[in-house]
Amino acid sequence: MNMPKLPIGDWIERAEDWLTNHLGPLFDFIHVVIGGMVDGIETALTSVHPLVLILVITALSYWIGKWKIALFAVIGLLLIYDLELWEPSMQSLALVLTASILSVVAGVPIGILCSRSRTFRHIVTPILDFMQTMPAFVYLLPAVSFFSLGVVPGVIASIIFAIPPTIRLTELGIRQVPAELVEAADAFGSTPSQKLFKLQLPLAMPTIMAGVNQTIMLSLSMVVISSMIGAQGVGAYVYRAVTQAKTGVGFEAGIAIVVMAILLDRLTQNAFKKQKI
Amino acid sequence: MPILEVKKLTKVFGPDSGRALSLLNQGWSKEKILKETKLTVGVNQAEFSIEKGEIFVIMGLSGSGKSTLVRLLNRLIEPTAGQILFNGKDVMQMNDAELRRFRRRNIGMVFQKFALFPHKTVLQNAEFGLEIQGIPKAERHEAAQKALHLVGLKGWEQSRPDQLSGGMQQRVGLARGLANDPDILLMDEAFSALDPLIRKDMQHELLELQARVKKTIVFITHDLDEALRIGDRIALMRDGAIVQIGTPEEILTQPANKYVERFVEDVDLSRVLTAAHVMRKPETIRPERGPRVALQLMRDSGVSSLYVTDAESRLLGVLTADDASRASKEGLSLDAVLQREVPWAGPDTLLNELFEMMAEARLPVAVLDENKRLRGIVIKGAVLSALAGNALPEAGVAR
Numbered sequence: 001m002n003m004p005k006l007p008i009g010d011w012i013e014r015a016e017d018w019l020t021n022h023l024g025p026l027f028d029f030i031h032v033v034i035g036g037m038v039d040g041i042e043t044a045l046t047s048v049h050p051l052v053l054i055l056v057i058t059a060l061s062y063w064i065g066k067w068k069i070a071l072f073a074v075i076g077l078l079l080i081y082d083l084e085l086w087e088p089s090m091q092s093l094a095l096v097l098t099a100s101i102l103s104v105v106a107g108v109p110i111g112i113l114c115s116r117s118r119t120f121r122h123i124v125t126p127i128l129d130f131m132q133t134m135p136a137f138v139y140l141l142p143a144v145s146f147f148s149l150g151v152v153p154g155v156i157a158s159i160i161f162a163i164p165p166t167i168r169l170t171e172l173g174i175r176q177v178p179a180e181l182v183e184a185a186d187a188f189g190s191t192p193s194q195k196l197f198k199l200q201l202p203l204a205m206p207t208i209m210a211g212v213n214q215t216i217m218l219s220l221s222m223v224v225i226s227s228m229i230g231a232q233g234v235g236a237y238v239y240r241a242v243t244q245a246k247t248g249v250g251f252e253a254g255i256a257i258v259v260m261a262i263l264l265d266r267l268t269q270n271a272f273k274k275q276k277i
Numbered sequence: 278m279p280i281l282e283v284k285k286l287t288k289v290f291g292p293d294s295g296r297a298l299s300l301l302n303q304g305w306s307k308e309k310i311l312k313e314t315k316l317t318v319g320v321n322q323a324e325f326s327i328e329k330g331e332i333f334v335i336m337g338l339s340g341s342g343k344s345t346l347v348r349l350l351n352r353l354i355e356p357t358a359g360q361i362l363f364n365g366k367d368v369m370q371m372n373d374a375e376l377r378r379f380r381r382r383n384i385g386m387v388f389q390k391f392a393l394f395p396h397k398t399v400l401q402n403a404e405f406g407l408e409i410q411g412i413p414k415a416e417r418h419e420a421a422q423k424a425l426h427l428v429g430l431k432g433w434e435q436s437r438p439d440q441l442s443g444g445m446q447q448r449v450g451l452a453r454g455l456a457n458d459p460d461i462l463l464m465d466e467a468f469s470a471l472d473p474l475i476r477k478d479m480q481h482e483l484l485e486l487q488a489r490v491k492k493t494i495v496f497i498t499h500d501l502d503e504a505l506r507i508g509d510r511i512a513l514m515r516d517g518a519i520v521q522i523g524t525p526e527e528i529l530t531q532p533a534n535k536y537v538e539r540f541v542e543d544v545d546l547s548r549v550l551t552a553a554h555v556m557r558k559p560e561t562i563r564p565e566r567g568p569r570v571a572l573q574l575m576r577d578s579g580v581s582s583l584y585v586t587d588a589e590s591r592l593l594g595v596l597t598a599d600d601a602s603r604a605s606k607e608g609l610s611l612d613a614v615l616q617r618e619v620p621w622a623g624p625d626t627l628l629n630e631l632f633e634m635m636a637e638a639r640l641p642v643a644v645l646d647e648n649k650r651l652r653g654i655v656i657k658g659a660v661l662s663a664l665a666g667n668a669l670p671e672a673g674v675a676r
Contacts, residue, residue, distance in 0.1 A: 023430045184392035187353055188406040188457070189380035198409070 017151025027146045034098060034152045043095035050086045054078060059212060061263070065270040072266070076259035085234055085256045092223045092233030096150055099219040105211055107163045111170025111208070112196065121171065127166040136161050136225050144229050162218035169211025173204025176221035200240050213268045220261050278365060279326035280359035281350070281461060286323045286515075288345055288360035290582045291316035294357045307516045317346040319519040328400050328461075332487060332494045336504040337514030343497045344434055346514070347463050350495065351384045352376060361407065363461075381410050385454035389466035391446045393438040399425065399449050400434035406457035409522065414524070414617045417456075424452040427486060444475040451483075455490065464496045468503065480507050481625070500540065505529070505549045513537055525549075547663050552631060556644045558652030564593060564611045568604035571596055584643065584651055585615050594652040595619050621645045624652055628660055 020027075045053065054077040062070035078088050099174055114121040134216045143153035177200050185195045201208075223235035241250030284477035289297040295317040297606060300309075307318040320342045327333045337343045339654040348354040352368060361368040364556060371379060385406065388635055391401050400418065401408075403425050407417035421508060425434060427450040438446055447467060454462050468476045484507055487494060498504050505525040512522045513536075521533035529549075532538040562571050562583045566668050571583055581602075585593045603612040620638040624646060634642055 020285060043352075178392075180388060180392040181394060183353060184386070184388060185353060185405075187380060187386040187388075187463075188453075189377040189408060191377065191407050194409045196522055198405075 012147065016145055019142075020145055026116075029146050031152050033153050034102070037101075037169075038094050038151050038155065039100045041097050042091055044062065045090040045094060046087060054081065057263075061267060064267055069257075069266050069270065075160055075164040075262055076263060080256045080259055083252050083256065085232075085237070085253060088232065088234040088237060088253075089256050089260060090152075091231075092235055092257070095154055095223060095226060095231060095233060095263075096216065096220050096260075096267075099162060099222070100212070100216045101156045102155070103159050103163040103166055103215045103219065106159075107166030107211075107215065108208065110171050113168045113210075114167065114171040115174035115200075128167060132161050132164050137224065137228075140225065140229050149225070149230035151231040152229035153229050154222070157226060158222040162215045165214035165218065166208070167209040169207045169214070170204065171212075173207030174200045176207065179205045186218065209268070213265065216264050216268055217261065220257065220264065223257065240266075260262050278302050280329040281327040281362060281367075281495075282360075283350070284324055284360040284362070285300070286320060286346070286349055286361060287357050288319035288349055288354060289316050289357045289502070290319055290344075293386065297356070298358055307518075317547075317670040318517050319354075320349060320356075323517075325512055325519065325522055327461075327493060327495065329493055330491050332484075332496060332507055332509045334498060334503065334508030334509055334511045335514060336498055336502040336508075338499055341514040343499075343514050343664050344465055345464050346516075347495060347497050350461075351380055351386065351462060351471045361512060378384075380449050381406065381457065383459055384463060385457065385459035386463040386673035387447070387450045387454045387465065389469055391438070391443075391450045391470070393446055393453075393501065395438055395447055397438075398434065399430065399436050399438065399441070402438065403452040403456050405453055405654045410457070421444075421452070421456045424456040425449075427490070428452045429482070438611045443471050444479060446480065447471060451486075455492070459492070461495060461653070464494060464498050466499065476503070483507060484625075493537045502549055513540065544593045547627065547629040548634070550628050550644070550663055551624060552626045552628075552644045552655050554620050555628065555659045556624070556655050557659060558653065559641075559654040561590070561651065562596065562611070563616070566611070567600070568601045568609070568611060571601045572598065572605060575601070584639065585611060588650050589648075590651055592619065592621070592645055593617070595640055595643075618639075619643050622655070623647070628664065631655060631660060 040182065048056075054074065057077060058070050060198060061073040075175045080086055116122050140153065140157050143156045147153040147156060181199060181203070182195065185199045190198070223231070223233055224238045225235075226241040227233060227235035234253050238250055238257070241247070241253060261276035284348055285303065287298065289301075291297070291314075293314070293316065294444070296508075297314060297318060300314070301318065307321060310318055323656065325333070335346060345354055349356045350368075352361075352371075356369060360370070363379065368376070368379060371655060378508075384620035385424060385486075389563045394405065397405070400421055404417040408419055409660060421462050422434065423433060430448050433441065433445070438449060441449065447470075450467070454464075465542050468479050474625050475539040480503060481578070496504075496507060505528075508525055510522060510524055513520045513528065515536055519568050521537050522532070523533075528537065528574060529541055529546075532541055539609055560574060560580050560583050561571055562574060564585050574583060575581060582595055582597045585596050587593055593612075596611060596615045600614040600616070601611075603609070604611060619640060620634050621643040622634060622645075624644050626644075631642060635657055641656045643651060644653045644655060645653050
């Protein structure tokens with residue numbers, strides 16, 4: 001028996017064309033905003049001498065965490081500087097920070113809406129599943145056709161890949177607030193927003209922060225993939241090393257990513273713990 | 278006018294509540310409705326009115342609908358039908374903003390599991406009701422402090438709830454309920470999670486507190502002893518309906534039906550009745566009257582001892598007939614011969630606590646209020662007959 005093939009691919013390409021033709025100004029606007037954000041952060045990170053920034057980050061690590069994290073910061077960052085990977089690392093960091101900030105700004109409110117409306121949750125959950133399991137390479141393509149090559153489609157792809165944990169854990173954190181506390185807040189005449197800001201968000205904060213931490217880690221894992229569509233940074237070094245079979249360069253760039261990953265993870269985790277106390 | 282009046286208040290859980298309502302009106306039972314329609318009747322046409330300053334206890338076993346009923350009063354659970362009149366205004370007609378205002382200003386609540394906010398200090402918990410009204414910081418601090426002092430938590434303002442014992446946590450809950458000075462305080466099994474000794478202390482303190490702040494309190498409990506001890510009136514619930522409403526004495530002595538009778542038959546009266554219930558009026562005399570007057574009084578009223586009090590009716594001592602005649606012969610004043618060591622107890626002393634004192638004492642036990650004024654005396658016979666379930670002496674109406 002011959003089953004006709006559903007032309008899903010055609011549909012998607014037609015939708016892509018339609019969006020490109022009709023929502024051009026919107027995409028241009030997003031391009032300007034995200035591009036500006038990445039540039040701004042990158043400029044801020046590279047305008048000071050690397051050694052000064054290393055000192056600042058080390059001090060920050062000591063203040064947030066313990067001397068162990070500070071020690072790791074100073075050694076790890078000096079290593080990146082020494083490997084002459086400082087500038088590409090800061091470019092990647094700018095991409096990661098932009099994607100993370102935008103993920104949190106969009107993800108927390110979406111998570112809150114999910115916790116309030118069953119219908120909304122039922123709509124959002126499968127979309128999140130789709131975003132997390134669809135291979136990231138696949139949505140690089142429409143991102144490129146909407147935003148052309150460069151860092152912006154990289155940020156968009158990173159957000160799509162990294163935003164689900166923030167949404168899911170925000171929703172979970174709010175739903176885990178004990179019902180009797182919510183009832184008490186109601187009994188004293190709280191408005192819905194008072195309930196949210198005075199009770200639900202503070203109690204959900206540790207869970208939300210675990211989601212934010214995951215989001216940062218996931219967007220860092222996207223730097224190499226983003227470099228395939230022209231995002232500059234240390235990811236591009238890895239990508240080039242792979243295509244040219246240069247093991248040494250690949251590992252050097254890889255180590256820079258690992259250092260940034262560990263540092264971001266420890267700093268965010270400890271910052272949230274500190275905030276909790 | 279009663280402060281709170283409830284008319285035919287009904288809650289049906291489930292989608293087609295209108296159908297259950299009409300069945301209820303036809304006199305169907307809760308069980309039958311559940312069987313036929315799968316709808317649960319939480320509260321079935323409850324009717325009562327609560328006067329200002331009263332402690333109104335709603336009592337019933339678990340599943341009787343008492344916790345649902347109390348949540349209907351401030352619409353934490355939306356009633357299906359009926360009326361709730363607060364000072365004549367229908368709470369069920371209020372829109373969201375009016376309802377919030379009603380909850381903020383007029384009706385506070387204390388919860389069984391305390392429901393304190395773990396991320397806030399004791400003080401911040403106590404001032405929560407004021408904070409959400411947007412009252413300035415200094416003002417709400419002061420009101421919350423006052424409420425915390427009232428419940429005996431001075432000095433704990435900066436602690437976290439999880440650093441406190443259960444009894445103290447519930448004091449915070451109570452302070453939170455009192456801080457915004459509501460007219461009515463709903464207390465949902467407020468003491469049920471506490472261990473028995475602490476619970477008794479809290480009941481006692483609630484009564485003291487009530488005497489000072491004069492709130493109207495709706496108190497939910499499954500514990501008959503607790504209901505009898507603190508309730509001015511008690512509503513007994515069963516299967517969502519109110520079976521009987523009355524004073525503790527009425528519930529005990531005139532149970533409305535077999536269910537109430539069974540409910541109250543296991544009550545250990547010695548743990549419910551107090552000295553105030555069984556005391557009778559003593560024969561008293563002022564010391565300056567002299568021994569001859571005293572002897573005449575004893576002959577007239579047929580007693581062998583008199584209670585000597587001062588002008589403010591504070592107890593000075595006891596005068597026996599022997600002492601009086603000795604004073605009369607030797608020309609002594611009453612002051613010189615009266616026995617100043619008199620066994621005494623407060624009006625709230627429970628009968629089981631009185632037993633020990635009475636076993637040792639030769640004289641009746643004097644009942645003194647907090648200012649040492651003589652309120653009555655308790656004789657052995659009265660205690661035993663009260664425990665045997667006989668009618669209480671007429672002085673027993675004093676509560």
